[in-house]
C-alpha cells in the first residue's frame with residue numbers, strides 16, 4: 556500500500572513529465588488554455604500580425620517528372636512557396652504561409668483554391684483572399700515549364 560508521500564511524489568513526476576513533453580513539442584500552456592478557433596471571426600479574431608513575410612527574389616526550378624507535381628491536382632511546398640498542378644495541368648505558385656497567422660495552406664484541386672487548415676481562410680488560385688479570417692492576399696509567383704523542369708520566379 557502506497558503512503559501519501561509516495562503518491563504525491565508519483566503525481567509530481569507525472570506533472571513534470573507532461574510539462575516537459577509539452578515544451579518538447581512546442582506547445583505552451585497558453586496554447587492549451589485558448590479555445591480552438593471554431594465558428595469564424597468571433598472566435599479567431601482578425602489578426603494578420605506575426606505572419607512570415609512572403610519570399611522575395613524567388614527563382615528556382617523543380618523536376619515535375621515525378622513526385623507530387625507529376626499528377627494533376629498535386630502540390631508541394633518548397634522555399635516557402637506552395638506549388639500546385641491544377642486539374643488541367645497548369646502550374647500555380649503562391650506564398651505558402653497563410654496571411655492570418657502563418658499556417659501552411661493546402662491546395663484543393665477540386666475547387667482550384669488554397670485553403671488554410673487552421674481557421675479556414677481561403678484564397679483563389681492567384682492568392683486573393685476569398686474567405687476570412689485572413690485579410691491579406693498570398694503573394695503570387697510566375698511559373699514556366701520547359702520539358703519537365705518547372706521554373707518558379709518573382
Ligand code: FES
Nearest residue numbers: 653655656671674
Ligand atoms: S492561420 Fe488562421 S486562417 Fe490561416
